Amino acid sequence: MATTVNTAPPKSTNTGKLILKKVVFPLGLAFLIIFCLAPALWQLLTSIKVNEAIAAFPNVYFPRPDQYTLQHYQDVLFRRPFLRYTLNSFLVSMISTLLALALGAPAAYALARLRLRGEQILLGTVLIITLFPFVLVFLGLLEIMQIFRLGNNYLALIIPYTGINLPLTILVMRSFFLQLPKDLEDSAKVDGYSTWNMLLRIVLPMTLPAMVTTGILTFISAWNEFIFALTFMTREEMKTIPVGTAQLGGATTFEIPYGAIAAATVMGTIPLVLLVLFFQRKIVQGLTAGAVKG
Incomplete structure (x- = not known):
């Protein structure tokens, strides 16, 4: 006589999964x-x-x-040069982002496609630099700025921001270059393209979403930086949004204008929020590719 085996899961298990869900x-x-x-x-x-x-x-x-x-917003906009702060932040962040992409994309392509001696050592060095706390090089940068008299100059922020964001740009862009089919590049070489022309005319246009993703990450990093901007920019008209917001003063020495600081924080955050919301899928795609393929 055949026996029937009950293979249904216990009710308690189903109840626990339902509660979790x-x-x-x-x-x-x-x-x-x-x-x-x-x-x-x-x-x-x-x-x-x-x-x-x-x-x-x-x-x-x-x-x-x-x-x-809305008085706090009026105080920030009309009593302090907040629009000037915004322009300074945008200028420094945009130029450093473009420089990081211009220098990082060829370096990433070389690490992804060319046979280089010590390639793994180079990749390891780039990764270590990415994890390195850049505040430790602050005193060295300060001496360099004093030697070259770059204080209160946009280059005092553009150069460090480019160097800080360059390793991340190389790692993320390299992961996208590895995903491209090599057959397309081989066909371009047969047609007579040099490596540089192939990079400019074929490879980079195909990786435009990757460049946008990397550029957004670099732009946000430069926009939010505080320590270097606080030290290297002392003139009022040269300050960026984080520094200008932190140094908002009240009517008296002992008054802290919480409302004005909050208003400046909101206005300084809105551009980044809109940027992230608009490109959120590309940002996730870039971070995922960099984590898996890098």
């Missing part, structure tokens, strides 16, 4: 979102609250309708 995972995701966005929401609310609501005790988390104001 329907309860634990959504709660964990909601907590993660709140944890990440709460500081940004607090800055936004602080930037539109009147000073009385900001200084109130206990804290006023969500102000009443009569406690909202």
